[in-house]
Amino acid sequence: MTPGVFARTYSAKYPGSLFSKIRADGFGATQFNLSCAGLASLPRELPDGIAASIAQGAREAGISICALSGTYNMAHPDPVYRRSLRLGFANVMRAAREMGVPLVTLCTGSRELSDMWRAHPDNASRQAWYDLRDELAFALALADEFDLTLGIEPEPGNVICDAAAARKVLDEVRSPRLGIVLDAANLLPPSAQSRQQEIVAHATDSLGEHLLLVHAKDIDSHGIVVPAGKGAVDLPQFVARVRATGYDGPLVGHNFEEVDAPGVADYLQRIIRREAHEPA
Numbered sequence: 001m002t003p004g005v006f007a008r009t010y011s012a013k014y015p016g017s018l019f020s021k022i023r024a025d026g027f028g029a030t031q032f033n034l035s036c037a038g039l040a041s042l043p044r045e046l047p048d049g050i051a052a053s054i055a056q057g058a059r060e061a062g063i064s065i066c067a068l069s070g071t072y073n074m075a076h077p078d079p080v081y082r083r084s085l086r087l088g089f090a091n092v093m094r095a096a097r098e099m100g101v102p103l104v105t106l107c108t109g110s111r112e113l114s115d116m117w118r119a120h121p122d123n124a125s126r127q128a129w130y131d132l133r134d135e136l137a138f139a140l141a142l143a144d145e146f147d148l149t150l151g152i153e154p155e156p157g158n159v160i161c162d163a164a165a166a167r168k169v170l171d172e173v174r175s176p177r178l179g180i181v182l183d184a185a186n187l188l189p190p191s192a193q194s195r196q197q198e199i200v201a202h203a204t205d206s207l208g209e210h211l212l213l214v215h216a217k218d219i220d221s222h223g224i225v226v227p228a229g230k231g232a233v234d235l236p237q238f239v240a241r242v243r244a245t246g247y248d249g250p251l252v253g254h255n256f257e258e259v260d261a262p263g264v265a266d267y268l269q270r271i272i273r274r275e276a277h278e279p280a
Helices: 018-024 050-061 079-084 086-099 126-146 163-173 190-210 235-244 258-276
Strands: 002-006 029-032 064-069 103-106 149-152 178-183 211-215 250-253
Touching (some): 002 258, 018 050, 029 250, 050 086, 079 086, 079 126, 086 103, 178 190, 190 211
Parallel strands (some): 029 064, 064 103, 149 178, 178 211, 211 250
């Protein structure tokens, strides 16, 4: 495993000092967003050569781009709105192929119109599930075309809100191109933190063979995001559990200030080294 970070953590953009800053702070991998190259996250146009140029910049800095964000609200209740975002998503997929990045990450979305990360009572409805499945069918057709994999991240405010929902969609879709991005913090609202060991064990046991990427966000006892190692998430235990599944990819920290990046990289490196030498 290697410490990684969201490229959006940094104020620097590409072209420029972005990748050298990531490397200097102690990370070996990054989850990239096209907004970090001055484009829209879902660009309606992809300038010729830019994807290959980004990939070359990362290689020169010694950084692996482990995933590219393709996030959009796949469960938005308006089908016209959802379909309006497909061109941008297709450009993300094309960029990933040209960058040599095998994984595009998804947001399964919410029925909440104003915020795709916010829970809505209708997220549990049959129609929300059908709409999500329709978008996944579109996305997986592109994954076949571009020879990529797609990663769903269970998010508490989304249709795929927990490990059980993630397992359900995997069992229904049954595609080798669909897997999971797992973040323990997303499974641990304040009311569930006392059962952290049980919840994390269930998630890694049920989803472990499908893990494509692992995140290391941390939250405090009130659910507020803090730098990794400063909150209530038992990240060493989480790393031990995901390592036991056979996962050996990046451990990606995010949702902290740029000034905290070196400390997060050091913390992630320490728990990776520790868990690599202790039984899971």
